[in-house]
Amino acid sequence: MAYKIGVIRGDGIGPEVVTEAVKVLDAIGAKFGHEFNYTEILMGGCSIDATGVPLTDEAIATAQASDAVLMGSIGGNTSTSPWYKLPADKRPEAGLLKLRKSLNLFANLRPAYLYEELKEACPLRDDIIGDGFDMMIMRELTGGLYFGARSTVEEDGQLVARDSLTYSESEIRRIAKRGFDIAMKRRKKVTSVDKANVLDSSRLWRKIVEEVAADYPEVEYEHMLVDNCAMQLVKNPRQFDVILTENMFGDILSDEASMVTGSIGMLSSASLNDTKFGLYEPSGGSAPDIAGQGIANPIATILSAAMMLRYSFDLDAEADAIENAVKKVLADGYRTIDIMPRDGSDVKKVGTVEMGTLIVERL
Numbered sequence: 001m002a003y004k005i006g007v008i009r010g011d012g013i014g015p016e017v018v019t020e021a022v023k024v025l026d027a028i029g030a031k032f033g034h035e036f037n038y039t040e041i042l043m044g045g046c047s048i049d050a051t052g053v054p055l056t057d058e059a060i061a062t063a064q065a066s067d068a069v070l071m072g073s074i075g076g077n078t079s080t081s082p083w084y085k086l087p088a089d090k091r092p093e094a095g096l097l098k099l100r101k102s103l104n105l106f107a108n109l110r111p112a113y114l115y116e117e118l119k120e121a122c123p124l125r126d127d128i129i130g131d132g133f134d135m136m137i138m139r140e141l142t143g144g145l146y147f148g149a150r151s152t153v154e155e156d157g158q159l160v161a162r163d164s165l166t167y168s169e170s171e172i173r174r175i176a177k178r179g180f181d182i183a184m185k186r187r188k189k190v191t192s193v194d195k196a197n198v199l200d201s202s203r204l205w206r207k208i209v210e211e212v213a214a215d216y217p218e219v220e221y222e223h224m225l226v227d228n229c230a231m232q233l234v235k236n237p238r239q240f241d242v243i244l245t246e247n248m249f250g251d252i253l254s255d256e257a258s259m260v261t262g263s264i265g266m267l268s269s270a271s272l273n274d275t276k277f278g279l280y281e282p283s284g285g286s287a288p289d290i291a292g293q294g295i296a297n298p299i300a301t302i303l304s305a306a307m308m309l310r311y312s313f314d315l316d317a318e319a320d321a322i323e324n325a326v327k328k329v330l331a332d333g334y335r336t337i338d339i340m341p342r343d344g345s346d347v348k349k350v351g352t353v354e355m356g357t358l359i360v361e362r363l
């Protein structure tokens with residue numbers, strides 16, 4: 001089959017890591033008989049340099065016409081780059097926010113997976129890690145506290161600040177459905193996280209999640225309060241499969257979950273809407289400190305491409321092939337600079353291109 005992929009190379013290490021992900025996709029296409037057609041999309045600092053704005057209408061239209069978009073990362077050094085002398089709505093990150101909004105990307109997925117070979121990077125004790133963990137944080141991305149009305153006013157001689165947290169039934173239902181759909185592709189367990197002992201929005205969240213759960217009898221589900229979940233993530237991360245939660249809780253819990261896995265260079269992510277379309281990108285930024293040196297870890301972007309195959313194209317065997325090749329390359333002792341062991345154990349240090357090639361060889 002043929003698939004249209006929009007490609008945002010972006011800034012900093014973005015072009016370097018995207019090139020490796022495309023190399024892996026091409027090898028998958030050849031092996032499994034698919035045609036991946038790429039269209040370049042300018043976004044971020046490179047778009048500012050070329051067009052004066054971080055994202056043009058034409059770029060949005062190209063993204064909309066794609067089956068999925070693969071992205072590196074955008075932005076530069078926020079202290080020294082001239083892009084950060086521009087007004088906020090003209091800076092690189094404004095392009096990404098505009099793209100997410102234009103494509104209605106309301107569901108954010110961040111896997112937290114601990115590789116056996118990288119256990120050393122995990123700050124948890126061996127008995128807690130056990131044989132590793134593999135969870136997916138599903139965060140609502142376009143509602144809740146970050147999008148509610150806010151104000152700071154003077155009342156009775158002092159400043160008072162207000163933020164409002166609003167969720168509608170339909171907003172909760174669409175993300176809950178996504179969460180249960182993803183669980184069906186995994187170990188069929190959903191932990192819905194809220195603060196239903198205090199917040200009305202969480203009580204509605206719980207009610208709607210229960211309604212949605214009724215349509216997925218094969219999926220085991222539970223509710224967990226967010227404070228308990230924060231604790232359980234470091235006490236017993238192995239209990240989780242899909243963690244389904246609202247915007248702010250997900251923001252905090254996804255960072256906590258990713259921290260317990262180790263390197264930022266390994267973490268993929270996806271943002272989805274209510275079609276099969278998705279935007280797939282590494283969780284890290286454009287790493288301007290190491291850009292152009294050929295040393296960035298391309299694995300997060302390569303794993304993001306695997307997520308694209310799984311969630312936008314339903315190509316599970318192809319996604320498995322990429323994930324297994326990544327495991328194999330680590331087992332064979334190859335490491336980029338960010339995942340080098342501290343204890344000096346015997347591994348082989350490789351650069352961005354070599355890591356991409358080694359993964360292709362193991363597909």
Ligand code: NAD
Binds near residue numbers: 013265289
């Ligand atoms: P960063 O994630 O770019 O870098 C943090 C540290 O992690 C750096 O030391 C970097 O070298 C390292 N690192 C990140 N990815 C790596 C990889 N693949 N391989 C090896 N090392 C890697 O975060 P930052 O420095 O805070 O931000 C830099 C720029 O990225 C800023 O302009 C920021 O706004 C932007 N940013 C963009 C996105 C995005 O495009 N979605 C996300 C976060 C940050």
